[in-house]
Amino acid sequence: MARRALPLVAALALAGCANQPPEMPASWPARLQQVLPADVLLLGEQHDAAEHQRLQREAVQWLAARGTLAAVVMEMAEQGGSTAGLPRGATEAQAQAALNWQDKAWPWAKYGPVVMAAVEAGVPVLGGNLPRSQMRATMGQAQWDAHLPAPALQRQYTEIRDGHCGLLPEAQIAPMARIQIARDASMAQTATAALQPGKTVLLIAGAGHVWRSLGVPTHLGGGVKAQVVVARAGGAPATTHADADLLAPTPALPPRDACAELREQWKAAPRQP
Known part of the structure; x- marks a missing residue:
């Protein structure tokens, strides 16, 4: 998805420096201690930034070594998939x-090391994403329009409009x-069902999915302590203070015209009957 840290939603507009949370110091992942303890730790990525998947793997290893990792929930696998029944030595x-992994959408070469770090530690990896088979029906379910406050819903519309480079009707x-x-x-x-007292569920998703005002945190119950960390490639827009508790800056990616790429993809895509 063009200009996005996730397939459906565009990155937030650049916020003023005064409104940004402090950036992540050099030591990772020990600096996660700044936002712990938490029932759910949401780690947002930019999907095309390989450095972000490295941060995820190291966060899994660090939390597991401390004995505080309850489960890893991933946007990259559909709800219902689980490695819970696998031994530590699983291939x-x-x-x-076990996760019904769709390599075409989410290359295993990128995310496999994150999954296997959890499997090798004896920690279950759970698919969290809405199954693709339900998405068409979901598009017609108007009850979802009432979940966010009106200003947030309009902001969501703007993110989707901009994230698709103005190409969507x-x-x-x-x-x-x-x-x-x-x-x-x-x-x-999925994350709520995996909660364990005294432990943390690590949720890995595109940055827009973890934003506090629009994403997963708006669906968690008031009794769930959620902390948001957003990995941000050097040239990418920053999140606002309200949307992240901590930023993890990484090197900027090579420049690319994502909208031009999207236009070419859609031009080449076969027309639906």
Whole structure:
């Protein structure tokens, strides 16, 4: 998805320096201690930033070594997938099968090391995303329109409109927002079901899914302590203070015209009958 840290939602506008949380000091992942303890630790990524998947793997290893990692919930696998029944010595093929991993959408070469770090530590990895089979129906479910306050919903519409480079017909904006909100609800439900006293569920997703005012945190119950960390490639827009408790800056990515790429992809895509 063009100009996005996730497939459906565009990055937030650049906030003034005074409104940004302090940036992550050099030592990672020990600096996660700044936002712990937490029932759910949401770690947002930019999908095309390989450095962000490295941060995820190291966070899994660090939390598991402390004995405080309850589970890892991933946007990259659908709800219902789980490695809970696998032994620590399970193969990558077994882990992929357990999660019904879709390599075309989420390259295993990028996310496999994150999954296997948890499997090798004896920590379950859980698919959190809304199953693709439910997405078409979700587009017509108007009840999702009432989840966010009106200003936040309008902001969601803007993020989707901008995230698709203005190429989406206006009539598709609200249905796409419903999918986004339902996906966040699915991940929140999975994380909540995995809670353990005194431990942390690590939720890994695109940055827009973890934003406090729009994403998964809006679906968590008031009794769940959630902390948000957003990995941010050097040239990417920053989140506002209200949306993240901590930023993890990483080197800037090479420049690219994501909107031009999206236009070419859509031009080449086969027309639906």
